[in-house]
Amino acid sequence: MKLLKKNIAVFLLTLIAFVYVPQSIHAEEKLPINADAAILVEADTGKIIYEQNADKALGIASMTKMMTEYLLFEAIESGKVEWEQTYTPSEKVYTLSTAPGLSNVPLRPNEQYTVKELYEAMVIKSANGAAIAISEIVAGSEGEFVKMMNQKAKDLGLEHYQFVNSTGLSNYDMLGMYPKGTGVNDENLLSAQDTATLAYHLMKDFPEVLDTTSLPTKKFRQGTAEEMIMNNTNAMLKGRRYSYEGVDGLKTGTTPFAGSTFTGTAKRDGTRYITVVMDSKNELGQPSGADRFKQAADLFDYGFNHFTTVNFTLDDLDKKDNHSFPIAKGKEEQVKMQTKESIQLLLEKEAKDSIHVKIKMDENKLNEDGELQAPIKKGEKIGELFIENPKKSEYLMELTPEKERISIYAADSVEKANWFVLTTRAIGEFFEEVF
Known part of the structure; x- marks a missing residue:
C-alpha cells in the first residue's frame, strides 16, 4: 500500500510538471516606481498599460502649463491671438518674471515680446512670467484665464482637477499677486490619469506642440540685448543627461508642494507612449528631480519591451x-x-x-x-x-x-x-x- 501511494504521488507531481506552465503577468507587474502616482498610456488610443494610484488628485507644479499651452493654441486657431502679435509686460508679469528663485526669462517693462517668444520661453524654460503674460493675452487677466482652464478641464472630461493659476506655482509664492478668485494657499491639482488625458488632447489636437517641446535648447530674443540660452527642463531629450531614445516632450514641474513631477512622451517604431510621474522619490524616500526621469524611463521600457501593435x-x-x-x-x-x-x-x-x-x-x-x-x-x-x-x-x-x-x-x-x-x-x- 505504501509503495502504491508513493507511485501515485510521483505520478501526480510528474503530471503537474507537464501541465503547469507559468504565465506571463506583465500587466500585473509592480514596477519600481517610487512616486506618489504614475501612469503609462498608449497615446493613439488612450489605452492604459500601467497605473499606480492614478486617480488621486495631487500637485502638478509646472505641468499646469500644458493647459496654458492648450488654451493658447485654441486662441491661435480661432484667430483671437496671432503668433507675431506683441505684448508689453504688465507690472505683475515684470515683477514675477524677475523674482529670485522662480524659473523665468526676465520680461522688462517698455519692451515688446511676441506671443511666439513667450510661448517658447514657457515651454522650454518653464518661464512663469511668460505663462502669466500668455494668460493676460488670451483672457485679459490671469483670474479670467483660470476660469477658462477649469472649464476646459471639464470639457475634456477630466475628473480630478483644480486650476488656480496659469503657471503651476504655489499661490503663496506669487508675492501676493495670485489670481483673483483664488486663495493664497490654493494649489493646482490633477490626478495622474487626468494629467495623461490632458497630454493626450494637447498632442492630438495640436501636434505641433512637439516641435517646441523636443528642442533641447534655444536662444531667447536672439540678436538682442536680452539674448539668453534656454535649456529645456526635460532631461530625457537627446543629448541631455537622462536622454532616452524617442522622447520629444512634454513637461516637467517642481514645487515644494508637488515635489518633482514629469509628463513625458516617446515614440518608437510607430508606437507612442505617454508617462506621468508625480512626486518622485529616490531610494531614501526623498524628493528627487532625477528620479522622475529614471522612473519615466522604466515606464517607457515596460511599454516598448513588452508590448507591440499588431494588425489583424x-x-x-x-x-x-x-x-x-x-x-x-x-x-x-x-x-x-x-x-x-x-x-x-x-x-x-x-x-x-x-x-x-x-x-x-x-x-x-x-x-x-x-x-x-x-x-x-x-x-x-x-x-x-x-x-x-x-x-x-x-x-x-x-x-x-x-x-x-x-x-x-x-x-x-x-x-x-x-x-x-x-x-x-x-x-x-x-x-x-x-x-
Whole structure:
C-alpha cells in the first residue's frame, strides 16, 4: 500500500510538471516606481498599460502649463491671438518674471515680446512670467484665464482637477499677486490619469506642440540685448543627461508642494507612449528631480519591451477560404470579401498567437442555409471581422477604445442568376450527389 501511494504521488507531481506552465503577468507587474502616482498610456488610443494610484488628485507644479499651452493654441486657431502679435509686460508679469528663485526669462517693462517668444520661453524654460503674460493675452487677466482652464478641464472630461493659476506655482509664492478668485494657499491639482488625458488632447489636437517641446535648447530674443540660452527642463531629450531614445516632450514641474513631477512622451517604431510621474522619490524616500526621469524611463521600457501593435486582417482567419463567402442564386457561387482597414491592437508580445479572428456576416443578408443572397453590390457591407473574446482593457476618460471589429465589404458585384443558370446548376448538383 505504501509503495502504491508513493507511485501515485510521483505520478501526480510528474503530471503537474507537464501541465503547469507559468504565465506571463506583465500587466500585473509592480514596477519600481517610487512616486506618489504614475501612469503609462498608449497615446493613439488612450489605452492604459500601467497605473499606480492614478486617480488621486495631487500637485502638478509646472505641468499646469500644458493647459496654458492648450488654451493658447485654441486662441491661435480661432484667430483671437496671432503668433507675431506683441505684448508689453504688465507690472505683475515684470515683477514675477524677475523674482529670485522662480524659473523665468526676465520680461522688462517698455519692451515688446511676441506671443511666439513667450510661448517658447514657457515651454522650454518653464518661464512663469511668460505663462502669466500668455494668460493676460488670451483672457485679459490671469483670474479670467483660470476660469477658462477649469472649464476646459471639464470639457475634456477630466475628473480630478483644480486650476488656480496659469503657471503651476504655489499661490503663496506669487508675492501676493495670485489670481483673483483664488486663495493664497490654493494649489493646482490633477490626478495622474487626468494629467495623461490632458497630454493626450494637447498632442492630438495640436501636434505641433512637439516641435517646441523636443528642442533641447534655444536662444531667447536672439540678436538682442536680452539674448539668453534656454535649456529645456526635460532631461530625457537627446543629448541631455537622462536622454532616452524617442522622447520629444512634454513637461516637467517642481514645487515644494508637488515635489518633482514629469509628463513625458516617446515614440518608437510607430508606437507612442505617454508617462506621468508625480512626486518622485529616490531610494531614501526623498524628493528627487532625477528620479522622475529614471522612473519615466522604466515606464517607457515596460511599454516598448513588452508590448507591440499588431494588425489583424482577413489573412488571420482560422479558415481563409480564399477570402470568399458562399452566395445563393448568384451568377457566381462565391463573393470575394475585403476590408478597408485592419484591426489594430496593442498586445503583450507573447499574446499575439492566442488571438482568434472571426467573421460574422450580416444576418439580414443570409438565407436559411447561412448563405448570402444575390444580388450583392460591390462595396456593400456584408459583415464584420472581429476579435473573439478580447481581453478587457481600460482607457483614459471619454476616449475611444481600440477597434476590436471592422466592417467587411463585397469586393465585387454579384448579380442574381437567371432561371436557366439556376436550373443547370441544380441539375449538376443532383448528379454530383448521385455519383
